[in-house]
Amino acid sequence: MTELNYTMLCDFYELTMGNGYLLSGMDKKTAYFDLFFRRVPDEGGFAVACGLEPIIDYIEDLHFSEADIEFLRGKGVFSEEFLAYLKDFKFTGDVWAVPEGTVVFPNEPIITVRAPAIQAQLIETYLLLCINHQSLIATKANRIARAAQGRAVSEFGSRRAHGADAAILGARAAGIGGVLNTACTITDQLYGFPATGTMAHSWVQMFDSEYDAFAAYCKCYPDSTVLLVDTFNVLKSGIPNAIKAFDDVLKPLGKRPLGVRLDSGDITYLSKKARKMLDDAGYPDCKIIASNSLDEYIIRDMIFQGAEVDGFGVGERLITARSEPVFGGVYKxxxxxxxxxxxxPKIKISENVVKITNPHFKKVYRIYDRENHKAIADLLCVHDEKPDESKPLTLFDPNYTWKKKTVTDFEARELLVPIFEGGRLVYKKPAYKDIVAYAKTEVESLWDEVTRFENPHNYYVDLSQKLWNIKNDLLNADR
Amino acid sequence: MTELNYTMLCDFYELTMGNGYLLSGMDKKTAYFDLFFRRVPDEGGFAVACGLEPIIDYIEDLHFSEADIEFLRGKGVFSEEFLAYLKDFKFTGDVWAVPEGTVVFPNEPIITVRAPAIQAQLIETYLLLCINHQSLIATKANRIARAAQGRAVSEFGSRRAHGADAAILGARAAGIGGVLNTACTITDQLYGFPATGTMAHSWVQMFDSEYDAFAAYCKCYPDSTVLLVDTFNVLKSGIPNAIKAFDDVLKPLGKRPLGVRLDSGDITYLSKKARKMLDDAGYPDCKIIASNSLDEYIIRDMIFQGAEVDGFGVGERLITARSEPVFGGVYKxxxxxxxxxxxxPKIKISENVVKITNPHFKKVYRIYDRENHKAIADLLCVHDEKPDESKPLTLFDPNYTWKKKTVTDFEARELLVPIFEGGRLVYKKPAYKDIVAYAKTEVESLWDEVTRFENPHNYYVDLSQKLWNIKNDLLNADR
Known part of the structure; x- marks a missing residue:
């Protein structure tokens, strides 16, 4: 389709503020913004950060075309000085971010931007929409993949995604979250996340009978036969016709079927019956794949009730994160x-206490236990601080400061890595498969208690004493 | 960013089926597919169809590049015959669709495709994702706009959208649903849906004091001053500083402020207090705008409780349709x-009765009462039928066939209009403002009972006797 300039994918107020900064002389100031979120969707214990790669491409491409500037002039609110400034606009600031696949927690920066005020302000919307969307899906996918307990999960949801990007980058994020493959062909082409797929109900309907449809499919794909068995009636026609097609077409070729798919009805019940029928017919190796509005809760229940399911196709509830479709990242x-x-340092105070921000240019350290390599806590520090690994470290709850914990024999890892320095890209984008592998090790670094679906242990995100003092002084200041 | 070939935005099974159709000789058949949905999100009484325009662009652009074909060859499952077929692939079929902005109901076709089997199958995913996403947002926006009872609603949600398309086309859909304007600059540029915006909390924080920030904004935008008054404390600092800035900067210029915006706290309470303070200070014309996780339910409650709010900024709960983020359109x-x-005619039967399809190549007629021009029912007919307006028409419930209603003095309007004929575009894409105006008249054609937020009257979607007989015969057939 036509190429869009995503520089214009900004909230209009970023432009009115930019114009205002210029007219007020504030454009000479350097602004520091943190991108962070306030709570994990689905009451989970952690999120999987995702969305940095498109942000890098976006920042490198930032520019206003003549047509863009002409459009803005037509709005009648911008000064000619600002429009002239936009002509040569490019990003000259610094960006730090956690790599994609990093597990992250509320109220710590995922991205920090240091740039001239107008630039730092302008990129707000695009940064947020990438991180919010893709972290949402990676986090949800990780929940679903964990619920399946080692069984394969396939991403099936393009048709219910919120537009093309949501399908393409949603599938990419699902893989980072731990899903095995996707139905989305273009995501395979772009990122190497493998696309798979077999048949829809329409294949079955297109032929004169279900058996004819199955036999034709076995002939076309003798090495990768997966038959959809619920177009008419799973147990009365679907499974019997599938077995007959396996016997008639695959057996003479010396081939084995890969599986059957159930897409409606009571799948737990049907899967047990289908398993028995397939076993009795000599196909104990034929896998049973389930789909139909699945998510982590339904998958967990199906496994709990002994469903004979070897793999799950997950659609709308993954690609839209249906149970909670908002990842509330903000840029402050x-x-x-x-x-x-x-x-x-600057703070935003609010009548809603959870909306109060952590001020200042910060670094984030993840504190690991050296003995078992598990993450203990994250520590927000002022930019010039670094925890001294040679001494015991006392962590305290920023709200209930009498709640303390002293750790020894720890390792402090800096989470935010340099992405842009003075507008120059200094980060090498990792290969997709490396992001997937890194995300897996990240989740493994958490205690099981943090990964529960319900009532997870609250992972500590603490402030250094120095940062806590600065925040406290700002909260108590008169204004 | 880089241009993508959305032809590859398909579920992989559309390609495996395509290859299978070719190898099985089924590619000579012409397939008829209906795109329809099964229930209205949020238990609403109707949906607003949206998403046709990008589908038209997509169908016109359908093609496989050399690189696409090479990628598919690498998957190792496609015949050379099929890959050669893709080289010259284009769409040569017919498409009928309801115009964007049409109110639509469950189980009636929104789009009907008639094309060679491989072509009709391939476009499934993109058609569904456009209609599902954009109808979802247009329908949600219409609910929110109606809840505001004539007050202005602004779309604010780009940052929480599921990717760039979800932001851009979501804003476009929100306008079709009845929202007044958007924060999304590029949607204004592309479609002429007006973008507006003033300031974020960062503007206030950037200056040495809230008053300085407000005074600077008034100087920059004396004709369009809207101040965000909740960075520190609405009643103690925000409103007093705003009044002082209006007095000090706008008054000497003979200008009036447009408004203030509340983005946190108990907005119903704060708005009443702020209203009084502004009135007492001589600014009864200064409007109060509210934002902060609003949707139709919260807006309705705020108005019910007497909130002094003149306009609403609606973000994440509109752009993600948070309460129900899936529009379950299917393509059968x-x-x-x-x-x-x-x-x-073909049917899909299912253990889930709601998943049984309405078979055959159909036409859809909307039956209007000639006296008041309100819609009475939709009637699905076999393609060669047309209701005779000169005679009484008996409608019957397709499930409870003894429930009957006879209408006289009616008008029957055909809902699906030709879009492509033999692959040629025969439809003139309407201007955006005309779609917005049309959607408004569409909603006005419904009885109030159908537009309720909860427990709406169930609008009738009935089958002609001829179509009912065909469906019944297929349901009773042995297989």
């Missing part, structure tokens, strides 16, 4: 640097 | 035509 100003390099 | 084979032009 945390500090302002003047032309002499003095940094002033 | 309804008939097959052989090379001699004989059409065989």
């Amino acid at each position: 100003l945390v500090a302002v640097e003047d032309e002499s390099g003095n940094i002033t | 084979l309804v008939a097959v035509e052989d090379e001699s032009g004989n059409i065989t």
Whole structure:
């Protein structure tokens, strides 16, 4: 389709503020913004960060075309000075971010941007929509993949995705979350996340009979036969016709069927009956795949009730994160640097206490137990601090400061890595398969208690004493 | 960003089936598919159809590049015959669809495709994802716009959208649903749906004080001042500082402020207090805009409780349709035509009764009362039928056939209009503003009972006697 300039995919207020910063002389200031989220969807214990790669491409491509500027002039609210500024606009700032696949927690920066105020403001919307969408899907996919307890999960949801990007990048994110493959052909082409698929009900309906349809499919795909057996009646016609087609077409060729798929009805019940029929017919190796509005809760229940299912096709409830389709990432100003390099920390206070921000230019350290390599806590520090691994480290709850814990024999890993320095890309985008592998090790670094679907242990995200003091002073300041 | 060939945005099984149709000689058959949905999200009484325009662009652009074919060859499952067929692939079929903005009901075709089997199958995913996403948002937006009872609603949700398309086309759909404007700049540029916006909390934080930030904004935008008053404390600092900035900056210029915006806290309470403060200070014309996780239910409650709000900014709960983020449109084979032009109706039966399809190549008529121009029912007919307006028409419930209603003095309007004929576009895409206006008249054609948020009257979608007989025969057939 036509190529869009995503620079224009911004909230209009980023442009009115940009114009205002220029007219007010605030464009000389350097702004620090943190991108973070406030709670994990589905009451989960952690999220899987995803969405950095398209952000990198976007920042490298930032520009306003002549047509863009002409459109903005037509809005009648921008100064000619600002429109002239947009002509040569490019990103010259610094960006730090956690690599895709990193497990992340509420109220810690996933991305920190340091840039001239107008630039830092303009990229807000695109950064948020990438991280919010893709982290949402990666996090949901990870829940679903874990619910399947080692059984294969396939992503099936393109048709219910919120547009083309949601399908393509949603499938990409699902793989990072731990799903095995996808139905989305173009995601395989673009990222190497394998696409698979066999037949729809229409294949069965297109032929004169279900048996004819099955036999034709076995002839076309003797090495990868998976038959959809619920077009008419699973137990009365679907499974018997499948067995007959296996016997008539595959057996003479010396081939074995891969599986059958159930897409409606009470799948737990049907799968047990179908298993028995397939076993009795000499096809104990024929797998049973289930689909039909599945998510982590239904998969868990099916397994609990002994469903004979070897793999799950998951559609709308993964690709839209149906149970909670919003990842509430925000992008907040945390500090302002003047032309002499003095940094002033900034805070947003709110009647809603959870909306109060962690101020200042920060670093995030993940504290690991050296003995078992499990993550203990994340520690937000002022940018010039670093935990001293040679001494015991006392962590305290930022709200209930009397709740303390001292850790020894720990390792402190810095989570945010440099992506852009002075507008120059300094990060090598990892290969897709490496992101998938990294995400797996990240989830493994968590205690089981943090990964529960319900009532997970609350992982600690603490503030250093220095940062806590700065925040407390800002909260108590008169204004 | 880079241009993608959305022909590859298909479920892999559409390609394996395509290859299978070719190898089985089924590619000579003409397939009829209906795109329809089974229930309205949020238990609503109707949906607003949206998403046709990008489908038209997609169908016109359908093709496989050399690189696409090479990628598919690498998958190792496709015949060279099929890969050669893809080289010259284009769409040569017929498409009928309801215009964007049409109100639609469960189990009636929104789109009907008649094309050679491989072509009709291949376009399934893209058609579904466009209609499902955009109808979902248009329908949700219509609910939210109606809840506001004439107050302005602005779409604010790009940052929480499921990717770029979800932001851009979601905003477009929101306008068709009845929302007044958007924050999404590029949607204005592409479609002329007006983008607006003023300031974020970061504007306030960037300055040394809230007053300085407000005064600077008033100076930059004396004709369109809207101040965000909740960065610190709405009643203690936000409103007093706003009034002082209006007095100090706007008054000497002879300008009036447009409004203030509340984005957190108990907005119903705060809006009443703020209203009084503004009135007392001589700004009764200064509007109060509310945002913060709003939807139709919260807006209705706020108005019910007497909130002094003149406009609503609606974000994540509109752009993700948070309360129910899936529009369950499906694409089902309804008939097959052989090379001699004989059409065989097809049905999909299911253990889930709601998943049973309405077979055959159909037309859909909307029956209007000539006296008040309200819609009475939709009637699905076999393609060669047309209701005779000169005679009384007896409608009957397709499940409880003894429930009957006879209408006289009616008008029958055909809902599906020709879009492609033999692969040629025969439809003139309407201007955006005309779609918006049409959608408004469509909703007005419904009885109030159908538009309720909860427990709406169940609008009738009935079958002609001829179509009912065909369906009944197929359901009773042995297989």
